[in-house]
Amino acid sequence: MMQAFETTTLRINEIFFSLQGETSRVGLPTVFVRLTGCPLRCGYCDTAYAFTGGENISIAEILNRIAHYKTNYITVTGGEPLAQKACLVLLTALCDAKYSVSLETSGALDLSQVDLRVCKVMDIKTPGSGEVTKNNWENLIHLTPKDEIKFVLCNEADYQWAGEIIRRKQLSQLCPILFSPVYDSLNPATLASWILRDELPVRMQLQMHKLLWGEGPGR
Template sequence: MYKINEIFLSIQGESISQGYPTVFVRFTGCNLRCSYCDTKYAYYDGTIYNKDDVIKEINKYGYKRVCITGGEPLLQHNIQDIIDMLKGYEMSIETNGSIDLSQFKLHKNHRFVMDMKVPSSNCSDKMYFKNFDYLKEEDEIKFVIGDRNDYNWSKEIIKKYYKKGLIIFTPIFDIINIKDIVKWVLDDRLDVRVQVQLQKFIWGKNERGV
């Protein structure tokens, strides 16, 4: 059984799949309390599903592209069963960087999107840096940046731990101008992808189910 906050169809607002129609499965519960969290409603609220009902709900939308998110979806008991049932789907799993990824087995066309929590989140000390050893080329590493200190911290983490994967720098919405991040990246000659949260530009920062 799984506690799920919402299942909905939208376009992917972030990551390498940005802009593509995607079915989102937002699981309830998180072990972190980031200062800039935009899904606090997923901390506790949700409905109980069995795994067959989850797949049935996903399939009703007619797309084979799925994003498993939260909260922190990897806290769910038996989440591997859902991962296995989505073999054959294109799937991303958004995880907060604090969970040991080595205990999960992904399939072809599956990838992790690991959101490394920067200092302004107040959760950067909760990161499990060993995860960098487990990421593959197709996985993604996201840094959501709110100020120059966050940017500098992210640079150091990349320098110290990075091995494989696509690196994404995203501004905290309404906190920092993306132009600043672009300037810093270009000045430092970093080979990272700078990206906005597209969904917030389309629907606004407080809209749910999008």
């Protein structure tokens, strides 16, 4: 397997060390491996710079760069990381190296081949994202209790839509559900009041890295 890692390359936009700003791992020192490219164009995207650019790096070299940081937590993100087929090989290599690995994915691409040791954080795109038609609902059967579903909400219409999807598809029986307001668009206190009013079985989250370092993919 190591030989495959030596020769397999991915287009990498950046590798950096920061605090995880979202999900149940919020606050944990984490190495982020951001892959280049994404087939979606969400209106609120804050990583459009990752649509292009980057450099081709072998998986062996990615592992070497990660090893410089004293953390066990790795997040593979994008863009949309699964747009590169070799991402599956990278995820397995990271798990084999005994890292605790999370994958941030839009849910538009097939999750069935993702290593079962990976924590999948899957977005469900709302109408406000502009990409609601890209949701691949078949991916729900590939989620386990250790995975997470995330809704990024632009407005009250998105909130109501997300609540209906949770009820209709019984998402709370699959894994934890995260609600996140679009930064500088939906007031967090307003979202919190809706969740409490309707007693939804969700965890509200804010993007901690933006609270610390401002808008953009801060470090």
